[in-house]
Amino acid sequence: MTDLSHFKKMIEARLVELGGRMQDIETELESPKPKDLGDQAIDLEDDEVLEGIGRVSQKEVALLQNALAEIANGSYGFCKKCGGPISEARLQTVLYAVLCRDCAQIAQSGKG
DSSP: OOOHHHHHHHHHHHHHHHHHHHHHHHHHHHSOOOSSHHHHHHHHHHHHHHHHHHHHHHHHHHHHHHHHHHHHHTOTTBOTTTOOBOOHHHHHHOTTOOSOHHHHHHHHHTOO
16 A cells, blocks of 8 residues: 555655755846856856756746645645556656556557
8 A cells, every 4th residue: 555645755755856946046047147258158058058957947836736736636646547556666766657667658658
């Protein structure tokens, strides 16, 4: 049986971590830009990387929030495709996993 309180704590901790990361990114993106054109070009490239990291973080936040909702409604830890349990090892690795290992492999291979 999956210990939901353990996973809830892990998800909440990850959300706090991501919130801090996104705040740091926002602060960096809002910082004044240098006057030197060469430095500005480097800053623009850096900003593109930071924006990409921010988008990925936002997507992970949404997935984690969905996982918290699943914990609340009792569906966390069950595969959305076959209905079977998702292993605790998989959930430890991917807190927001919605497919069991077998269904995820089938989906990744394009056969599902």
